[in-house]
Amino acid sequence: MVNTKVTLCGTELKNPIIPASGTYGFGYEFADIYDINVLGSLSFKGTTLEPRFGNPTPRIAECAEGMLNAVGLQNPGVDKVIAEELPKLKACFEGPIMANVSGFSLDQYRETVRRLDAEKQIAWFEINVSCPNVHGGGMSFGTDPKAAASVTAEVRKVTDKPIIMKLTPNVTDIVSIAKACEEAGADGISMINTLLGMVIDLKTKKPVLANKMGGFSGPAIKPVAVRMIYQVYEAVKIPIVGMGGVSNAEDVIELMLAGATAVQVGAANLREPFACKRIIEDLPKAMKKYGITNLQDIIGGAH
Amino acid sequence: MKQSIFTVKENTRLTDTVLRMVLAGDTSAITATGQFVNVLLEGKYLRRPISVCDWAEGELTLIYKVVGGGTEQMSKMQAGEELDILSGLGNGYNTAKCGERPLLIGGGVGVPPLYALCKKLIAEGKDPHVILGFNTAQEVFLKQDFEALGVKVTVATADGSMGVKGFVTDAMKELDYDYFFTCGPEPMFKAIEKIAKTSGQYSFEERMGCGFGACMGCSCKTKYGNKRICKEGPVMEREEIIW
Ligand SMILES: Cc1cc2nc3c(=O)[nH]c(=O)nc-3n(C[C@H](O)[C@H](O)[C@H](O)COP(=O)(O)OP(=O)(O)OC[C@H]3O[C@@H](n4cnc5c(N)ncnc54)[C@H](O)[C@@H]3O)c2cc1C
Ligand SMILES: Cc1cc2nc3c(=O)[nH]c(=O)nc-3n(C[C@H](O)[C@H](O)[C@H](O)COP(=O)(O)O)c2cc1C
Protein backbone atom coordinates (compact mmCIF):
# COMPACT_ATOMS: atom_id res chain seq x y z
CA MET A 1 0.00 0.00 0.00
CA VAL A 2 1.21 3.47 -0.86
CA ASN A 3 0.29 6.62 1.02
CA THR A 4 -0.74 9.64 -1.05
CA LYS A 5 -1.62 11.89 1.91
CA VAL A 6 0.13 15.20 2.35
CA THR A 7 -0.29 17.95 4.92
CA LEU A 8 -0.45 21.54 3.70
CA CYS A 9 -0.20 24.24 6.38
CA GLY A 10 -1.82 21.97 8.96
CA THR A 11 -4.64 20.58 6.83
CA GLU A 12 -4.40 17.03 5.57
CA LEU A 13 -5.19 16.29 1.92
CA LYS A 14 -5.99 12.72 0.89
CA ASN A 15 -3.81 13.32 -2.15
CA PRO A 16 -1.83 16.34 -3.34
CA ILE A 17 -4.00 17.05 -6.41
CA ILE A 18 -5.73 20.45 -6.58
CA PRO A 19 -7.33 21.83 -9.76
CA ALA A 20 -5.76 25.23 -10.44
CA SER A 21 -7.72 28.46 -10.18
CA GLY A 22 -9.41 29.55 -13.38
CA THR A 23 -9.44 26.12 -14.97
CA TYR A 24 -12.12 24.50 -12.84
CA GLY A 25 -14.71 27.21 -12.28
CA PHE A 26 -16.41 26.50 -8.96
CA GLY A 27 -16.21 22.74 -9.47
CA TYR A 28 -19.79 21.98 -10.38
CA GLU A 29 -19.22 21.77 -14.16
CA PHE A 30 -16.89 18.87 -13.40
CA ALA A 31 -19.17 17.34 -10.77
CA ASP A 32 -21.57 16.65 -13.65
CA ILE A 33 -19.11 14.11 -15.06
CA TYR A 34 -17.32 12.68 -12.01
CA ASP A 35 -17.39 12.75 -8.22
CA ILE A 36 -15.02 15.61 -7.46
CA ASN A 37 -14.64 14.39 -3.88
CA VAL A 38 -11.67 12.38 -5.19
CA LEU A 39 -9.70 15.66 -5.20
CA GLY A 40 -7.30 16.65 -2.45
CA SER A 41 -8.73 20.18 -2.64
CA LEU A 42 -9.73 22.66 -5.29
CA SER A 43 -8.77 26.26 -5.93
CA PHE A 44 -11.73 28.22 -7.21
CA LYS A 45 -11.86 30.92 -9.89
CA GLY A 46 -9.95 34.07 -8.99
CA THR A 47 -12.35 36.20 -6.98
CA THR A 48 -12.27 39.98 -6.74
CA LEU A 49 -14.18 42.48 -4.61
CA GLU A 50 -16.27 43.79 -7.52
CA PRO A 51 -17.75 41.78 -10.40
CA ARG A 52 -15.53 41.69 -13.47
CA PHE A 53 -16.41 40.85 -17.07
CA GLY A 54 -12.76 40.53 -18.03
CA ASN A 55 -11.09 41.14 -21.38
CA PRO A 56 -12.63 41.25 -24.85
CA THR A 57 -12.56 38.04 -26.90
CA PRO A 58 -10.67 36.22 -28.40
CA ARG A 59 -9.32 35.34 -24.97
CA ILE A 60 -7.82 31.99 -25.90
CA ALA A 61 -4.98 31.03 -28.24
CA GLU A 62 -3.30 27.72 -28.84
CA CYS A 63 0.43 27.04 -29.09
CA ALA A 64 2.67 23.98 -29.17
CA GLU A 65 2.02 21.92 -26.01
CA GLY A 66 0.05 24.66 -24.38
CA MET A 67 -2.23 27.64 -24.59
CA LEU A 68 -2.53 31.33 -23.85
CA ASN A 69 -5.40 32.91 -21.97
CA ALA A 70 -6.39 36.51 -21.45
CA VAL A 71 -9.62 35.94 -19.55
CA GLY A 72 -8.89 38.93 -17.34
CA LEU A 73 -10.26 37.54 -14.07
CA GLN A 74 -13.92 37.32 -15.06
CA ASN A 75 -15.89 36.57 -11.89
CA PRO A 76 -19.17 37.71 -10.34
CA GLY A 77 -17.50 39.47 -7.38
CA VAL A 78 -17.01 38.22 -3.84
CA ASP A 79 -20.59 38.75 -2.61
CA LYS A 80 -22.10 36.74 -5.44
CA VAL A 81 -19.38 34.12 -5.08
CA ILE A 82 -20.44 33.68 -1.44
CA ALA A 83 -24.16 33.83 -2.16
CA GLU A 84 -24.36 31.80 -5.38
CA GLU A 85 -21.18 29.95 -6.30
CA LEU A 86 -19.95 28.58 -2.96
CA PRO A 87 -23.30 26.92 -2.10
CA LYS A 88 -23.14 25.08 -5.44
CA LEU A 89 -19.52 24.11 -4.84
CA LYS A 90 -20.25 22.91 -1.30
CA ALA A 91 -23.14 20.81 -2.61
CA CYS A 92 -20.71 18.72 -4.68
CA PHE A 93 -17.44 18.93 -2.70
CA GLU A 94 -16.86 18.11 0.96
CA GLY A 95 -13.10 18.58 1.18
CA PRO A 96 -11.02 21.63 2.09
CA ILE A 97 -11.33 24.54 -0.35
CA MET A 98 -8.56 26.89 -1.44
CA ALA A 99 -9.93 30.40 -1.97
CA ASN A 100 -8.14 32.21 -4.80
CA VAL A 101 -8.30 35.99 -4.39
CA SER A 102 -7.15 38.80 -6.66
CA GLY A 103 -7.20 42.54 -6.23
CA PHE A 104 -6.09 45.85 -7.62
CA SER A 105 -5.36 47.60 -4.33
CA LEU A 106 -4.43 46.55 -0.80
CA ASP A 107 -7.93 47.49 0.36
CA GLN A 108 -9.52 45.24 -2.23
CA TYR A 109 -7.37 42.26 -1.28
CA ARG A 110 -8.09 42.76 2.42
CA GLU A 111 -11.81 43.29 2.02
CA THR A 112 -12.26 40.27 -0.29
CA VAL A 113 -10.42 37.99 2.14
CA ARG A 114 -12.36 39.43 5.08
CA ARG A 115 -15.68 38.60 3.46
CA LEU A 116 -14.62 35.05 2.56
CA ASP A 117 -13.02 34.32 5.93
CA ALA A 118 -16.25 33.16 7.62
CA GLU A 119 -16.65 30.30 5.11
CA LYS A 120 -15.75 27.24 7.18
CA GLN A 121 -14.83 25.03 4.25
CA ILE A 122 -12.14 27.44 3.11
CA ALA A 123 -8.92 26.00 4.51
CA TRP A 124 -6.43 28.32 2.82
CA PHE A 125 -6.33 31.61 0.99
CA GLU A 126 -4.34 31.63 -2.23
CA ILE A 127 -3.54 35.26 -2.94
CA ASN A 128 -2.89 35.88 -6.62
CA VAL A 129 -0.43 38.73 -6.99
CA SER A 130 0.59 37.46 -10.36
CA CYS A 131 -2.18 37.53 -12.93
CA PRO A 132 -0.53 39.00 -16.02
CA ASN A 133 -3.77 39.96 -17.70
CA VAL A 134 -4.89 43.01 -15.87
CA HIS A 135 -3.29 46.35 -16.51
CA GLY A 136 -2.02 48.16 -13.47
CA GLY A 137 -3.23 45.37 -11.20
CA GLY A 138 -1.84 41.92 -10.48
CA MET A 139 1.42 42.39 -12.32
CA SER A 140 2.80 45.24 -10.25
CA PHE A 141 2.19 43.58 -6.85
CA GLY A 142 3.86 40.33 -7.85
CA THR A 143 6.93 41.76 -9.53
CA ASP A 144 8.19 43.76 -6.57
CA PRO A 145 9.22 42.12 -3.26
CA LYS A 146 7.97 45.08 -1.20
CA ALA A 147 4.57 45.19 -2.92
CA ALA A 148 4.12 41.41 -2.59
CA ALA A 149 5.03 41.65 1.10
CA SER A 150 2.56 44.49 1.64
CA VAL A 151 -0.29 42.40 0.19
CA THR A 152 0.69 39.53 2.50
CA ALA A 153 0.71 41.78 5.56
CA GLU A 154 -2.59 43.39 4.57
CA VAL A 155 -4.55 40.13 4.27
CA ARG A 156 -2.86 38.79 7.41
CA LYS A 157 -4.79 41.47 9.34
CA VAL A 158 -8.18 39.89 8.57
CA THR A 159 -7.67 36.13 8.62
CA ASP A 160 -6.13 33.47 10.82
CA LYS A 161 -6.32 30.94 8.01
CA PRO A 162 -3.13 30.04 6.18
CA ILE A 163 -2.15 32.56 3.51
CA ILE A 164 -0.53 31.12 0.42
CA MET A 165 0.94 33.73 -1.89
CA LYS A 166 0.63 32.85 -5.59
CA LEU A 167 3.62 34.19 -7.47
CA THR A 168 4.18 35.21 -11.06
CA PRO A 169 7.10 33.72 -12.96
CA ASN A 170 7.45 36.95 -14.98
CA VAL A 171 10.27 38.28 -12.80
CA THR A 172 14.04 38.10 -12.83
CA ASP A 173 14.35 36.90 -9.23
CA ILE A 174 11.40 34.92 -7.91
CA VAL A 175 13.36 33.90 -4.80
CA SER A 176 13.50 37.45 -3.45
CA ILE A 177 9.71 37.78 -3.85
CA ALA A 178 9.06 34.46 -2.11
CA LYS A 179 11.34 35.44 0.77
CA ALA A 180 9.66 38.83 1.13
CA CYS A 181 6.26 37.12 1.40
CA GLU A 182 7.58 34.64 3.98
CA GLU A 183 8.98 37.48 6.08
CA ALA A 184 5.65 39.34 5.85
CA GLY A 185 3.83 36.38 7.37
CA ALA A 186 2.86 34.12 4.46
CA ASP A 187 2.23 30.48 5.38
CA GLY A 188 2.95 29.12 1.93
CA ILE A 189 3.93 29.94 -1.64
CA SER A 190 1.95 28.90 -4.71
CA MET A 191 3.75 28.87 -8.03
CA ILE A 192 3.81 29.32 -10.93
CA ASN A 193 1.15 31.45 -12.49
CA THR A 194 1.20 31.82 -16.28
CA LEU A 195 4.12 33.15 -18.30
CA LEU A 196 3.40 36.24 -20.35
CA GLY A 197 3.24 35.31 -24.02
CA MET A 198 1.90 36.19 -27.46
CA VAL A 199 0.69 34.28 -30.52
CA ILE A 200 0.44 35.98 -33.93
CA ASP A 201 -1.97 34.72 -36.60
CA LEU A 202 -0.13 34.58 -39.90
CA LYS A 203 -3.37 34.94 -41.87
CA THR A 204 -4.42 38.22 -40.24
CA LYS A 205 -0.82 39.14 -39.33
CA LYS A 206 -2.09 40.32 -35.94
CA PRO A 207 -1.99 38.88 -32.40
CA VAL A 208 -4.69 36.23 -31.90
CA LEU A 209 -5.74 37.58 -28.50
CA ALA A 210 -7.78 40.77 -28.35
CA ASN A 211 -5.63 41.69 -25.36
CA LYS A 212 -2.57 40.93 -27.57
CA MET A 213 -0.67 39.31 -24.68
CA GLY A 214 -1.85 36.48 -22.50
CA GLY A 215 -0.82 33.95 -19.88
CA PHE A 216 0.98 30.92 -21.28
CA SER A 217 0.39 27.59 -19.56
CA GLY A 218 0.33 23.88 -20.28
CA PRO A 219 3.00 21.15 -20.63
CA ALA A 220 5.43 23.50 -22.38
CA ILE A 221 6.00 25.56 -19.20
CA LYS A 222 6.75 22.64 -16.86
CA PRO A 223 10.57 22.95 -16.90
CA VAL A 224 10.24 26.61 -15.89
CA ALA A 225 7.92 25.64 -13.03
CA VAL A 226 10.23 22.86 -11.84
CA ARG A 227 13.26 25.18 -11.91
CA MET A 228 11.50 27.95 -9.98
CA ILE A 229 10.00 25.62 -7.37
CA TYR A 230 13.48 24.13 -6.89
CA GLN A 231 15.00 27.58 -6.35
CA VAL A 232 12.32 28.79 -3.95
CA TYR A 233 12.40 25.52 -1.96
CA GLU A 234 16.06 26.18 -1.17
CA ALA A 235 15.31 29.70 0.06
CA VAL A 236 12.14 29.46 2.18
CA LYS A 237 10.89 27.25 5.02
CA ILE A 238 7.17 27.52 4.24
CA PRO A 239 5.51 24.89 2.00
CA ILE A 240 5.09 25.33 -1.76
CA VAL A 241 2.01 24.54 -3.83
CA GLY A 242 3.49 23.72 -7.23
CA MET A 243 1.90 24.01 -10.66
CA GLY A 244 2.77 24.55 -14.28
CA GLY A 245 2.20 22.07 -17.07
CA VAL A 246 1.18 19.10 -14.95
CA SER A 247 -0.68 16.52 -17.00
CA ASN A 248 0.12 13.16 -15.44
CA ALA A 249 1.18 11.42 -12.22
CA GLU A 250 4.88 11.51 -13.19
CA ASP A 251 4.68 15.31 -13.46
CA VAL A 252 3.21 15.42 -9.94
CA ILE A 253 6.16 13.43 -8.60
CA GLU A 254 8.60 15.69 -10.46
CA LEU A 255 7.16 18.89 -8.96
CA MET A 256 7.17 17.30 -5.50
CA LEU A 257 10.80 16.28 -5.88
CA ALA A 258 11.55 19.90 -6.77
CA GLY A 259 9.90 20.98 -3.52
CA ALA A 260 6.12 21.11 -3.87
CA THR A 261 3.94 19.85 -1.00
CA ALA A 262 0.80 19.87 -3.12
CA VAL A 263 0.36 20.09 -6.88
CA GLN A 264 -2.18 21.96 -8.97
CA VAL A 265 -3.44 20.96 -12.39
CA GLY A 266 -4.53 23.80 -14.67
CA ALA A 267 -4.81 23.80 -18.46
CA ALA A 268 -4.98 19.98 -18.52
CA ASN A 269 -8.54 20.21 -17.14
CA LEU A 270 -9.63 22.16 -20.21
CA ARG A 271 -8.14 19.74 -22.69
CA GLU A 272 -9.28 16.71 -20.79
CA PRO A 273 -12.06 17.21 -18.22
CA PHE A 274 -11.17 13.96 -16.44
CA ALA A 275 -7.48 14.96 -16.07
CA CYS A 276 -7.47 15.33 -12.25
CA LYS A 277 -9.38 12.09 -11.71
CA ARG A 278 -7.03 10.22 -14.04
CA ILE A 279 -3.93 11.65 -12.34
CA ILE A 280 -5.26 10.72 -8.89
CA GLU A 281 -6.00 7.17 -10.07
CA ASP A 282 -2.57 6.84 -11.70
CA LEU A 283 -0.62 8.25 -8.74
CA PRO A 284 -0.34 5.00 -6.69
CA LYS A 285 0.87 3.13 -9.80
CA ALA A 286 3.47 5.79 -10.55
CA MET A 287 4.60 5.77 -6.89
CA LYS A 288 5.10 2.00 -7.02
CA LYS A 289 6.99 2.29 -10.28
CA TYR A 290 9.46 4.75 -8.73
CA GLY A 291 9.69 2.97 -5.37
CA ILE A 292 7.80 5.60 -3.37
CA THR A 293 5.63 4.45 -0.44
CA ASN A 294 4.98 7.74 1.27
CA LEU A 295 4.37 10.73 -0.98
CA GLN A 296 5.02 13.23 1.81
CA ASP A 297 8.58 11.84 2.08
CA ILE A 298 9.62 12.86 -1.43
CA ILE A 299 8.93 16.59 -1.05
CA GLY A 300 12.14 18.38 -2.02
CA GLY A 301 13.81 15.01 -2.67
CA ALA A 302 15.76 16.37 -5.63
CA HIS A 303 17.84 18.67 -3.45
CA MET B 1 -21.50 16.20 -21.49
CA LYS B 2 -19.73 12.96 -22.23
CA GLN B 3 -16.13 12.15 -23.16
CA SER B 4 -15.89 9.09 -25.37
CA ILE B 5 -14.04 7.50 -28.24
CA PHE B 6 -15.66 7.59 -31.66
CA THR B 7 -14.59 5.54 -34.68
CA VAL B 8 -14.49 7.10 -38.13
CA LYS B 9 -16.88 5.29 -40.48
CA GLU B 10 -16.45 7.56 -43.47
CA ASN B 11 -14.70 10.81 -44.26
CA THR B 12 -15.73 12.07 -47.65
CA ARG B 13 -15.06 15.26 -49.54
CA LEU B 14 -18.13 17.35 -50.35
CA THR B 15 -16.23 20.23 -51.98
CA ASP B 16 -12.55 21.16 -52.39
CA THR B 17 -12.28 22.13 -48.74
CA VAL B 18 -15.33 20.71 -46.96
CA LEU B 19 -15.64 17.12 -45.72
CA ARG B 20 -18.33 15.01 -44.13
CA MET B 21 -17.19 12.72 -41.33
CA VAL B 22 -19.53 10.03 -40.09
CA LEU B 23 -18.51 8.48 -36.78
CA ALA B 24 -19.70 5.56 -34.69
CA GLY B 25 -19.91 6.10 -30.95
CA ASP B 26 -22.02 7.02 -27.95
CA THR B 27 -24.26 9.95 -28.88
CA SER B 28 -26.44 9.77 -25.78
CA ALA B 29 -25.23 13.13 -24.43
CA ILE B 30 -26.51 15.01 -27.49
CA THR B 31 -29.90 16.44 -26.58
CA ALA B 32 -30.60 19.28 -29.02
CA THR B 33 -29.90 20.39 -32.58
CA GLY B 34 -27.34 23.17 -32.76
CA GLN B 35 -25.17 21.63 -30.05
CA PHE B 36 -21.51 20.96 -30.78
CA VAL B 37 -18.79 18.46 -30.01
CA ASN B 38 -15.16 19.17 -29.08
CA VAL B 39 -12.64 17.03 -30.91
CA LEU B 40 -9.19 16.15 -29.55
CA LEU B 41 -6.54 15.81 -32.26
CA GLU B 42 -3.09 14.36 -31.85
CA GLY B 43 -0.44 17.01 -31.37
CA LYS B 44 -3.01 19.79 -30.83
CA TYR B 45 -3.35 21.08 -27.29
CA LEU B 46 -6.89 22.45 -27.50
CA ARG B 47 -9.91 20.61 -28.84
CA ARG B 48 -11.69 21.71 -32.04
CA PRO B 49 -15.35 22.66 -31.67
CA ILE B 50 -17.53 21.31 -34.52
CA SER B 51 -21.33 21.52 -34.74
CA VAL B 52 -23.43 18.40 -34.76
CA CYS B 53 -24.75 18.16 -38.32
CA ASP B 54 -26.83 15.09 -37.57
CA TRP B 55 -26.95 12.24 -35.12
CA ALA B 56 -28.74 8.99 -34.40
CA GLU B 57 -28.22 6.35 -31.77
CA GLY B 58 -24.58 5.31 -32.16
CA GLU B 59 -23.88 7.59 -35.12
CA LEU B 60 -22.63 11.16 -35.41
CA THR B 61 -22.21 13.27 -38.54
CA LEU B 62 -19.91 16.30 -38.69
CA ILE B 63 -19.26 18.56 -41.66
CA TYR B 64 -16.13 20.65 -41.46
CA LYS B 65 -14.01 22.94 -43.57
CA VAL B 66 -10.24 22.64 -43.71
CA VAL B 67 -8.95 25.98 -42.44
CA GLY B 68 -5.83 25.09 -40.45
CA GLY B 69 -3.70 22.34 -38.97
CA GLY B 70 -6.42 20.64 -36.93
CA THR B 71 -9.06 20.36 -39.62
CA GLU B 72 -6.31 19.38 -42.10
CA GLN B 73 -5.47 16.49 -39.79
CA MET B 74 -9.13 15.48 -39.60
CA SER B 75 -9.34 15.50 -43.41
CA LYS B 76 -6.62 12.84 -43.61
CA MET B 77 -8.33 10.39 -41.27
CA GLN B 78 -9.46 7.04 -42.62
CA ALA B 79 -12.30 4.73 -41.72
CA GLY B 80 -11.43 2.76 -38.59
CA GLU B 81 -9.36 5.53 -36.96
CA GLU B 82 -10.46 6.82 -33.56
CA LEU B 83 -11.18 10.28 -32.13
CA ASP B 84 -11.59 11.42 -28.52
CA ILE B 85 -14.72 13.59 -28.48
CA LEU B 86 -16.62 15.59 -25.87
CA SER B 87 -20.26 15.51 -26.89
CA GLY B 88 -23.44 17.19 -25.80
CA LEU B 89 -21.96 20.70 -25.53
CA GLY B 90 -23.90 23.94 -25.67
CA ASN B 91 -27.59 24.76 -25.48
CA GLY B 92 -28.68 24.22 -29.10
CA TYR B 93 -31.69 25.63 -30.94
CA ASN B 94 -34.96 25.98 -29.08
CA THR B 95 -37.70 24.97 -31.50
CA ALA B 96 -40.46 25.61 -28.96
CA LYS B 97 -40.21 29.30 -29.77
CA CYS B 98 -40.83 29.14 -33.49
CA GLY B 99 -44.01 29.40 -35.58
CA GLU B 100 -45.31 27.30 -38.46
CA ARG B 101 -43.09 28.72 -41.23
CA PRO B 102 -39.53 29.05 -39.93
CA LEU B 103 -36.68 30.25 -42.13
CA LEU B 104 -33.34 28.48 -41.79
CA ILE B 105 -30.43 30.59 -42.99
CA GLY B 106 -26.97 29.02 -43.31
CA GLY B 107 -23.78 30.62 -44.56
CA GLY B 108 -20.77 28.47 -45.55
CA VAL B 109 -19.78 26.08 -42.76
CA GLY B 110 -22.67 27.50 -40.75
CA VAL B 111 -24.95 25.28 -42.83
CA PRO B 112 -24.31 21.88 -41.13
CA PRO B 113 -26.19 22.34 -37.81
CA LEU B 114 -29.29 23.47 -39.72
CA TYR B 115 -29.66 19.97 -41.18
CA ALA B 116 -30.64 18.22 -37.94
CA LEU B 117 -32.65 21.30 -37.00
CA CYS B 118 -34.58 21.06 -40.27
CA LYS B 119 -35.37 17.39 -39.62
CA LYS B 120 -36.59 18.24 -36.15
CA LEU B 121 -38.83 21.06 -37.38
CA ILE B 122 -40.36 18.77 -40.00
CA ALA B 123 -40.99 16.13 -37.33
CA GLU B 124 -42.74 18.82 -35.29
CA GLY B 125 -45.07 19.48 -38.23
CA LYS B 126 -43.51 22.80 -39.25
CA ASP B 127 -42.91 23.94 -42.81
CA PRO B 128 -39.30 25.20 -42.97
CA HIS B 129 -37.72 27.08 -45.86
CA VAL B 130 -33.95 26.80 -46.13
CA ILE B 131 -31.59 29.45 -47.53
CA LEU B 132 -28.03 28.36 -48.17
CA GLY B 133 -25.42 31.04 -48.84
CA PHE B 134 -22.04 30.36 -50.47
CA ASN B 135 -19.48 32.29 -52.50
CA THR B 136 -19.65 30.17 -55.65
CA ALA B 137 -21.44 27.08 -57.02
CA GLN B 138 -18.28 24.99 -56.38
CA GLU B 139 -18.62 25.62 -52.65
CA VAL B 140 -22.23 24.50 -52.35
CA PHE B 141 -22.86 21.44 -50.17
CA LEU B 142 -25.84 19.77 -48.45
CA LYS B 143 -28.31 21.23 -51.00
CA GLN B 144 -29.51 17.78 -52.15
CA ASP B 145 -29.68 16.54 -48.57
CA PHE B 146 -32.06 19.35 -47.63
CA GLU B 147 -34.09 18.83 -50.82
CA ALA B 148 -34.37 15.15 -49.96
CA LEU B 149 -36.11 16.18 -46.75
CA GLY B 150 -38.82 17.69 -48.94
CA VAL B 151 -38.35 21.31 -47.90
CA LYS B 152 -38.02 24.41 -50.09
CA VAL B 153 -34.36 25.29 -50.62
CA THR B 154 -33.04 28.58 -51.99
CA VAL B 155 -29.35 28.89 -52.77
CA ALA B 156 -27.63 32.26 -52.91
CA THR B 157 -24.12 32.62 -54.32
CA ALA B 158 -22.11 35.80 -54.19
CA ASP B 159 -20.94 35.40 -57.80
CA GLY B 160 -24.32 34.26 -59.09
CA SER B 161 -22.99 30.90 -60.30
CA MET B 162 -25.93 29.15 -58.64
CA GLY B 163 -29.36 30.31 -57.50
CA VAL B 164 -29.94 33.88 -56.40
CA LYS B 165 -27.01 36.18 -57.12
CA GLY B 166 -25.95 37.88 -53.92
CA PHE B 167 -26.16 37.15 -50.23
CA VAL B 168 -28.63 35.20 -48.11
CA THR B 169 -30.33 38.50 -47.35
CA ASP B 170 -31.09 38.97 -51.05
CA ALA B 171 -32.87 35.60 -50.96
CA MET B 172 -34.66 36.48 -47.71
CA LYS B 173 -36.33 39.64 -48.91
CA GLU B 174 -39.34 38.24 -50.77
CA LEU B 175 -39.91 35.31 -48.44
CA ASP B 176 -42.72 35.01 -45.96
CA TYR B 177 -41.70 33.50 -42.60
CA ASP B 178 -42.69 33.74 -38.97
CA TYR B 179 -39.37 32.92 -37.25
CA PHE B 180 -35.74 32.32 -38.25
CA PHE B 181 -32.75 30.21 -37.21
CA THR B 182 -29.29 31.02 -38.49
CA CYS B 183 -25.68 29.93 -38.34
CA GLY B 184 -22.76 31.40 -40.25
CA PRO B 185 -20.21 34.21 -40.25
CA GLU B 186 -20.85 37.35 -38.21
CA PRO B 187 -20.99 39.77 -41.17
CA MET B 188 -23.90 37.66 -42.44
CA PHE B 189 -25.58 37.93 -39.03
CA LYS B 190 -25.29 41.71 -39.11
CA ALA B 191 -26.87 41.82 -42.56
CA ILE B 192 -29.71 39.54 -41.41
CA GLU B 193 -30.21 41.62 -38.28
CA LYS B 194 -30.86 44.68 -40.46
CA ILE B 195 -33.66 43.16 -42.52
CA ALA B 196 -35.17 40.33 -40.47
CA LYS B 197 -38.90 40.80 -39.91
CA THR B 198 -39.37 38.37 -37.04
CA SER B 199 -37.80 37.00 -33.91
CA GLY B 200 -35.12 34.35 -34.33
CA GLN B 201 -32.02 32.57 -33.05
CA TYR B 202 -28.36 33.05 -34.00
CA SER B 203 -25.57 30.51 -33.37
CA PHE B 204 -22.21 32.09 -32.51
CA GLU B 205 -18.58 31.00 -32.67
CA GLU B 206 -15.76 31.91 -30.33
CA ARG B 207 -12.25 30.65 -29.60
CA MET B 208 -12.64 28.12 -26.83
CA GLY B 209 -10.39 26.85 -24.07
CA CYS B 210 -12.61 24.08 -22.80
CA GLY B 211 -16.03 24.07 -24.51
CA PHE B 212 -17.85 23.10 -21.32
CA GLY B 213 -17.98 26.20 -19.16
CA ALA B 214 -14.84 25.90 -17.05
CA CYS B 215 -12.44 28.56 -18.31
CA MET B 216 -14.50 31.70 -19.12
CA GLY B 217 -12.61 31.89 -22.39
CA CYS B 218 -15.70 32.40 -24.55
CA SER B 219 -17.77 34.92 -22.59
CA CYS B 220 -19.95 37.57 -24.14
CA LYS B 221 -22.30 40.23 -22.83
CA THR B 222 -26.01 39.91 -23.60
CA LYS B 223 -29.09 41.83 -22.54
CA TYR B 224 -29.86 38.86 -20.28
CA GLY B 225 -26.43 39.08 -18.59
CA ASN B 226 -22.99 37.57 -19.24
CA LYS B 227 -23.03 34.27 -21.07
CA ARG B 228 -20.50 31.66 -22.09
CA ILE B 229 -20.86 30.84 -25.80
CA CYS B 230 -19.96 27.22 -25.04
CA LYS B 231 -22.46 26.71 -22.24
CA GLU B 232 -25.37 29.20 -22.33
CA GLY B 233 -24.73 29.45 -26.12
CA PRO B 234 -23.78 28.97 -28.89
CA VAL B 235 -27.40 29.78 -29.75
CA MET B 236 -28.75 33.17 -28.65
CA GLU B 237 -32.11 34.77 -29.11
CA ARG B 238 -32.33 37.84 -31.31
CA GLU B 239 -33.74 39.91 -28.44
CA GLU B 240 -30.80 39.34 -26.09
CA ILE B 241 -27.91 39.97 -28.46
CA ILE B 242 -25.80 43.11 -28.09
CA TRP B 243 -24.29 43.75 -31.54
C1 LIG C 1 -19.62 26.26 -31.58
C2 LIG C 1 -18.77 26.10 -32.82
C3 LIG C 1 -19.21 25.28 -33.84
C4 LIG C 1 -18.45 25.12 -35.00
N1 LIG C 1 -18.92 24.30 -35.96
C5 LIG C 1 -18.19 24.11 -37.08
C6 LIG C 1 -18.66 23.22 -38.11
O1 LIG C 1 -19.71 22.59 -37.99
N2 LIG C 1 -17.89 23.07 -39.21
C7 LIG C 1 -16.70 23.76 -39.37
O2 LIG C 1 -16.05 23.57 -40.40
N3 LIG C 1 -16.25 24.58 -38.42
C8 LIG C 1 -16.96 24.78 -37.28
N4 LIG C 1 -16.47 25.64 -36.30
C9 LIG C 1 -15.17 26.27 -36.51
C10 LIG C 1 -14.04 25.30 -36.14
O3 LIG C 1 -14.01 25.14 -34.73
C11 LIG C 1 -12.68 25.82 -36.60
O4 LIG C 1 -12.68 25.93 -37.99
C12 LIG C 1 -11.55 24.90 -36.17
O5 LIG C 1 -11.39 24.94 -34.77
C13 LIG C 1 -10.25 25.28 -36.84
O6 LIG C 1 -9.22 24.45 -36.37
P1 LIG C 1 -7.84 24.34 -37.20
O7 LIG C 1 -6.85 23.65 -36.34
O8 LIG C 1 -8.09 23.74 -38.52
O9 LIG C 1 -7.47 25.86 -37.46
P2 LIG C 1 -6.36 26.78 -36.75
O10 LIG C 1 -6.62 28.16 -37.22
O11 LIG C 1 -5.01 26.23 -36.92
O12 LIG C 1 -6.76 26.69 -35.22
C14 LIG C 1 -6.02 27.35 -34.22
C15 LIG C 1 -6.89 27.53 -32.98
O13 LIG C 1 -7.94 28.45 -33.25
C16 LIG C 1 -9.20 27.88 -33.05
N5 LIG C 1 -10.11 28.35 -34.11
C17 LIG C 1 -9.80 28.64 -35.38
N6 LIG C 1 -10.89 29.04 -36.06
C18 LIG C 1 -11.92 29.02 -35.18
C19 LIG C 1 -13.30 29.31 -35.28
N7 LIG C 1 -13.86 29.73 -36.41
N8 LIG C 1 -14.06 29.16 -34.17
C20 LIG C 1 -13.53 28.76 -33.01
N9 LIG C 1 -12.21 28.45 -32.87
C21 LIG C 1 -11.43 28.58 -33.94
C22 LIG C 1 -8.94 26.38 -33.12
O14 LIG C 1 -9.92 25.64 -32.43
C23 LIG C 1 -7.59 26.26 -32.50
O15 LIG C 1 -7.65 26.32 -31.09
C24 LIG C 1 -17.21 25.81 -35.14
C25 LIG C 1 -16.77 26.64 -34.11
C26 LIG C 1 -17.53 26.79 -32.97
C27 LIG C 1 -17.03 27.69 -31.87
C1 LIG D 1 -8.03 29.87 -18.53
C2 LIG D 1 -7.16 30.12 -17.32
C3 LIG D 1 -7.61 30.97 -16.31
C4 LIG D 1 -6.82 31.21 -15.18
N1 LIG D 1 -7.31 32.01 -14.19
C5 LIG D 1 -6.58 32.17 -13.04
C6 LIG D 1 -7.11 32.90 -11.93
O1 LIG D 1 -8.25 33.40 -11.97
N2 LIG D 1 -6.35 33.05 -10.82
C7 LIG D 1 -5.10 32.49 -10.72
O2 LIG D 1 -4.45 32.61 -9.69
N3 LIG D 1 -4.58 31.77 -11.75
C8 LIG D 1 -5.29 31.60 -12.90
N4 LIG D 1 -4.76 30.84 -13.93
C9 LIG D 1 -3.42 30.25 -13.78
C10 LIG D 1 -3.48 28.78 -13.34
O3 LIG D 1 -4.12 28.66 -12.08
C11 LIG D 1 -2.07 28.16 -13.27
O4 LIG D 1 -1.29 28.86 -12.34
C12 LIG D 1 -1.34 28.18 -14.60
O5 LIG D 1 -2.24 27.94 -15.65
C13 LIG D 1 -0.19 27.17 -14.69
O6 LIG D 1 -0.65 25.84 -14.58
P1 LIG D 1 -0.96 24.88 -15.85
O7 LIG D 1 0.25 24.91 -16.74
O8 LIG D 1 -1.24 23.54 -15.27
O9 LIG D 1 -2.13 25.47 -16.55
C14 LIG D 1 -5.54 30.59 -15.07
C15 LIG D 1 -5.09 29.74 -16.09
C16 LIG D 1 -5.88 29.48 -17.21
C17 LIG D 1 -5.38 28.55 -18.27
Ligand code: FES
Ligand atom coordinates in the same frame (compact mmCIF):
# COMPACT_ATOMS: atom_id res chain seq x y z
S1 FES E 1 -14.65 27.72 -23.70
FE1 FES E 1 -14.22 27.50 -21.60
S2 FES E 1 -15.93 28.50 -20.71
FE2 FES E 1 -16.44 28.45 -22.81
